[in-house]
Amino acid sequence: MSITEQIKGLAKHSSVYTVSTFIQRALGLVMLPIYTDVAYLTDKSAYADLSLAYMFIAFLNVFYLYGMDSALLRYFFLGEYKQEDVYKTALLGVLTNSLFLSGVLFVFSSFFGNLIFGHHSYDNFVWFIALILLFDGIGNLPYLILRAEEKSITYSSIRVGRFLLELTLNIIFVIVLRMGVEGILYANILASLINLLVLLPYQKKYMKGIFNKDIFKNLLWFGLPLLPNGLAYLTVQMSATYLMSLLLDKDSLAVFSASYKFGSIFLFIVMAFRTAWQPFFLKVAKQENAKEIYSKIMTYFILLGVLIIIGGSLFIEYLVKLPLYFGRPFMGEQYWAGLKIIPLILTAYLFFGIYVNLTVGVFIKKKSNLMIIFTGLAAVVNVVGNIYMMPAYGIMGAAVVTLLSYFIMAFSIFIANQCIYPIHYDYARIGLLVLVLAVVLISYYMFSLPILIRLLIVAIVPGVLYASGFFNKRERIAFKSVFKK
Template identity: 50%
Template sequence: MSVKNALVNLTRHSYIYTISTFVQRMLGLIMTPVYTVYLARETYGDYSLLYAFMAFMNVVYLYGMDVAFMRFYYSDRFKKEDVYASAFWAVGGGALLLSLLIHGQAPYLSRVIFSDATYEWPVRLAALILFLDTFSNMPYLILRVQERSVAYSVARILRFAVELSLNIWFVVVQKEGFLGILYANALASAINILILLPIQWRYLKGRFNAAAFKEMARFGLPLIPNGLAYLVIEMSDKFLMDRFLDRETLGIYAANYKFGTILLFLVSAFRTAWQPFMMKTAREINARTVFARVMTYFTLMGVVMVVAVSFLLQDILTLKVTDTFSLLGERYWPGIPVIPIILTSYLFYGFYVNFTAGVYILKRTRLMFLFTGAGAVVNIGSNFWLMPAYGMMGAAWATLLSYLVMAVLLWGYNQRIYPIPYEYGRITGLLVILVAFLGVYYIFEPGLLYRLALLVGFAAVLYMGGYLNKTVVGQVQSVLRFKK
């Protein structure tokens, strides 16, 4: 496969996945203004703490079987149906045991998560949601590994529509508050399982293959500590902020952090397409050249998104739709300055995802924990150092430092075991441009008109630097014309 066709194929699927990821994550962005109106800041803090726990447990529930399934789906040694059935029943059995354990230990977990034993019912609802989400997420793996990006996106959009409707019903109409979010999530997951049943029905006819499961477990289990370390980076700031500062500050920070995850739309969509693409492309003679070019284009897209969102989002969030309503409740505006830092953090996380090529292709996943673990250590240490002195901004900088360390360490290891000829000059130039424009944003705090003028200047700098040349434009046109 030529470099151009490989890039067009990856970009096309990433583009479609971006749409579904955007719509999926729009639930959080759409509901954040509603939550900031209908939930007190302390209650929003409760919501953030419980969902941090659920994100942490989601890694344990899957224990690497999602990635392992995609890795062994292409194996000639096992039937595809057996690979899926083995992963499905192994994950399902584990999910049942874990949910029963959480249900039984709800009083204890309530004290651990909230420092309060009265949150037993939310914890038990979390156990139910984790169980249902495990089963509802499995069919998406089939669509990903078959590169059925359109079907994947349609299914995700349906899930979004159902959950959004249920959120509005429980939170706005029924005024169930924090519990309403959990009820909506649980019902949406159950409905999603039924909708996706036809997709996986053929694969569920496969048999549990002990040999396939053993190999998948050997590949996937080392990803558990890696995933948990990643979630330490994502979630430790919330728990530490609840201890170092207060739950109201946590509520402000968490609401604005949500908008900082806009770049995660790009990273998540890219990763969804990247993993199966990487495994297939690794067989091609020009694979490393393709991977290098992917990194350059990813950096360009990421830098453009960070600068554009940083310069425009503040005015969008604070725009008064009515006399009393804005997209971000006025009580939460003090947290807006953390957003550009969080955006930049996810740019470095995207670099980390790019640098996983050698580790996955050569099956070195057992070492992933070392890099993510280093990021987790940096995160906790930085939060202890920066949060008491700088509050929310300190927590945001700790997140950025963590992802930067992860990316640099994994890059160094990847280049040793699987050298890729990255375009270092072009990538460095883009990062210098990013730092310069964000520096202007923070130091001078320009008004809207000045920021719009700066965005024009930003585009001009990219053009003069050769980043927006005919090759890039042609690449975009090829993606739009490409038919699989």
């Protein structure tokens, strides 16, 4: 199969995963007009509590999986064991661990409620969180099977089904029954449980396997080093949420979190890409031209990212003010003060996408123990930076630190990757893309750009890239053929 055909295959699966990932994570965006409406969540502190709850879920999810998801994929493709045995071993490991951790949360709910929300009366929130994590933790593994088998349509259909179910339950519990944050968590619990039941038949083939101690040791050997890496990554992603509740106030956290959701739009694309990317690069790793394929994909990924960030940075602030819900804007007016952080968060996730691209060498060479170095550096910068920047510069300071943290993750893994698995990337074209993005973002923050100028920028950028020789002859031919069609 040619390089072009393989890249098209990756693009096909990534595009399908993008739809499902966006829909899966879009609930917070779709419901934002409700969540930021005082008629449903009475004040900003309620929305802040919701943000803290999902921060806690994301944090604990790392402990529930403890690297087994990545280890399962790695040994599913490149191990010497039967795939059925690998899956059964990983499933039993995750199931046992999930039951234990959810039990701990139930028993010590007052302690965790006080730790996260600042008051011991949040026991019920912790119980809800324990159930969500239990059902989602077990349900993660059947999704991995669908990814490994490249059944992107089935994967996405189930994700879409869950979204529609959870959206319906949110409407019932939040809008009709007016249950506030509790209603949102109830909806999540029911959606997680039903989603797990739907997924069970897809793992039937692999349940014939047996638990194998040697496999479990290998899974732990590969997966456990990813646990501190996952915690460090979540520190980068989530520490601003927790520190803001301590260093500033819950109102600032609510404003930051609402705009952060829009900045996270590019994260949806990165997560969808990663879903298709890991099975793809492991599958082609033994090909002679594997490194050439990886290099081209990096260039195309950054090109797509730069175009999306430019468009998003220039126009999202207009979109969120549109009256979409019975005359209400997409985001409550009391949250608009945070809109300026969106371009920084979008760009931060571009660097996260570059980091995901660069995990190739670490996976192929089985150097997962190095991951903690990259994310650990970023985590230290994130915590120290937020402690310094947040009191002085508020939510903008937190956004700048987020961008810096993801840049450090990408840069550090690039240096290591070039030592253990060197790949020659197209530095000239990547440099041009970075320059174009920098010019646009500097203009955005330095000047008050009228909407006509913004439209002109979006129209000109692709033309500038084309005229500057960014695209090679083959790409120009492909580009022209698209327009002829």
